[in-house]
Amino acid sequence: MYFFGLVFAFSITKGIEVISSILQELHSNSRGPARALLEPFFWSTDKTVRFYNIANTLLARTWSEDLRDSLHNLKGKVLKRPHQGWIRSLKPDFQTIVSSDRRSFYDRYNITHLVKLVRNRLAHYDQQDQEEDEGLQEILGTTQKDVLEYFRASFPQLLLQTYHVINKHFQTDPAFLAFAEGNAPQVPVSDQCMEKVSQRLSYAKESACRNVSVQSHGDPARKLQEEMEKNRMSSSGSREGSGRRMKEVACPTCTVRLQVQVPISGSETIECVVCQNPLLVSSH
Structure with a gap:
């Protein structure tokens, strides 16, 4: 949940839910602080x-x-x-x-x-x-x-x-x-309050852009399903061919669990199919 640094005489508990909804749309709607207050x-x-x-x-x-x-x-x-x-x-x-x-x-x-x-x-x-x-x-x-x-x-x-x-x-x-x-x-707002709102909206917009960047790599659920199917086939092929072992590892970034081939020796780096972050796989 986003944090929104406003001090108003309103119920903050209910306000957070509404303001979070505003911030979640920042990546597709250009909203300034004055607009948010309307x-x-x-x-x-x-x-x-x-x-x-x-x-x-x-x-x-x-x-x-x-x-x-x-x-x-x-x-x-x-x-x-x-x-x-x-x-x-x-x-x-x-x-x-x-x-x-x-x-x-x-x-x-x-x-x-x-x-x-x-x-x-x-x-x-x-x-x-x-x-x-x-x-x-x-x-x-x-x-x-x-x-x-x-x-x-x-x-x-x-x-x-x-x-x-x-x-x-x-x-x-x-x-x-x-x-x-x-x-x-327009809603009359003090300069100090407007500055604080602008700052929080800027933080939220940056966060929203990062989320969009991650999502642009494709649907995580679909990619995970494809990768699991690929791993299943690879595992089957490995048992019949090269004899390389498979093991389950957890991505340290998104925590999804993947089946990967174990290197013959040493270690190698692969890319998580969900978050695209590097993942180190060792032979041990």
Whole structure:
């Protein structure tokens, strides 16, 4: 997990998850410190409520293949176990209330219905007309801020990742213009704080570039499988031909275990097929 040296009056525990997501995208998106401070995590309660209302409306009225792909990716980023549906992340009592809601139908496997649930609970947070609503207030709290805190705790990435999807597909929609990245107002920040943010973002970008460099050598799982198959065939050939022994060694860098040929004498250096770092193999 990246370290991000900001001192703000926000929950650092939840903030780290969101800011880590921002930093992980640095290698493909040029984000400066001023841009990082505009992320939805720093929005006011009122602005967040308005966003969920607009996002729910836009997602309900629009459909396209590109949007479908984005929503599929959104589901994978927001849910730890997408195949189980988002409802499994709610408290058991809340699951029962949502499943039996007579006013709104919620598909537990549809990520847009999770956005709809958040929007509806924010819109009706102060209702006490029915026993069901009283039960919800015990779970979600009595203010919109309480409701947002509950969903942030259950789905830390929901607001941030939903914003990215909406910004990508509805950036020019009149309803969303006030939230679009290009129209976002600058956040007043002290020079000292901005310098610290710039420094941390620079460190994160360098780290991300190093990770991309390692990944550029190919898919590690695929390469490992190919190497294991190659080693298996080599081992078989060795037993039938040269008689050279095989042994299992662990790469000191990535710790993956490989089957390699033992040198006849002395030692020789080979390259790890996963991380491409040198690996010394001795005849002993």
